[in-house]
Amino acid sequence: MKRFFVLLLIGFLLLSGCAVKTPPVQEPAVPDGISAATMERYRDGEWMEYNGEKLDPAVGPRDNSIKGIQQVDIATYSLTVDGLADAPQTYTYDDVLAMPSEDRLIRLYCVEGWNANIVWQGVTMESLIAASKPQAEVNTIIFHAVDGYTTSLPLQEILDGNLILAYNANGIALPAEMGYPFIFVAEDKWGYKWARWVSRIELSSDESYQGYWEQRGYSNQADLGKPSFG
Ligand SMILES: Nc1nc2c(c(=O)[nH]1)N[C@H]1C(S)=C(S)[C@@H](COP(=O)(O)O)O[C@H]1N2
Ligand SMILES: [Mo]
Numbered sequence: 001m002k003r004f005f006v007l008l009l010i011g012f013l014l015l016s017g018c019a020v021k022t023p024p025v026q027e028p029a030v031p032d033g034i035s036a037a038t039m040e041r042y043r044d045g046e047w048m049e050y051n052g053e054k055l056d057p058a059v060g061p062r063d064n065s066i067k068g069i070q071q072v073d074i075a076t077y078s079l080t081v082d083g084l085a086d087a088p089q090t091y092t093y094d095d096v097l098a099m100p101s102e103d104r105l106i107r108l109y110c111v112e113g114w115n116a117n118i119v120w121q122g123v124t125m126e127s128l129i130a131a132s133k134p135q136a137e138v139n140t141i142i143f144h145a146v147d148g149y150t151t152s153l154p155l156q157e158i159l160d161g162n163l164i165l166a167y168n169a170n171g172i173a174l175p176a177e178m179g180y181p182f183i184f185v186a187e188d189k190w191g192y193k194w195a196r197w198v199s200r201i202e203l204s205s206d207e208s209y210q211g212y213w214e215q216r217g218y219s220n221q222a223d224l225g226k227p228s229f230g
Helices: 002-021 093-097 125-131 155-160
Strands: 079-083 089-091 102-109 115-124 140-145 150-154 164-169 183-185 198-204
Touching (some): 079 125, 089 093, 093 164, 102 164
Antiparallel strands (some): 102 115, 115 164, 140 198
């Protein structure tokens, strides 16, 4: 019996020792250093700095996607840009990578309270939309993803912000967790506008379209700095 309690005590000390050394996974990196849990999230070859500014790991502390992480087979994958379009287009992954690209350092904010500073590389939405020859009544862009997720933004906001569809994050191809092959980088919008695993971009005239989280009460405008719900 006594031996049992000694073992229990040793076990407890070991466990508490571990707990002291391992920071909680959700704790954000402190300004003067990077937590061990955060360090582990950087992938091989991933940039940790960009023009002297600290980058966060592209892969977040946990997955919150509606059906889990999607594994896209790039051999069968295609990206369609259609809807109210005179020249609907279908692209392979390589087609998109061959287009002129842009880099953006942009912070992603989730309504759950975390955020991440990431450098994105991708093609402008303007170039993708223009190639499909949008009809005059197009005012809304709807993103469809392979997990059935959808979200939308007004065409004008996408053009004004010169927003991009990204295939690289922090210098490496998007990890599956981040939406490989493509994520819509919805700068200045809450995380639920950042469609991952995008497979279809629909040109629409439905200004009141509501995506997955929007139908569940989240703001369709989703501007950072304004309430995300209601
Ligand atoms: N296809 C798809 N995209 C999605 C989601 C999803 O469930 N499915 N979740 C959204 C939400 S709520 C957030 S906060 C971000 C999270 O992006 P990250 O975890 O890759 O940083 O993805 C958004 N894009
Ligand atoms: Mo989110």
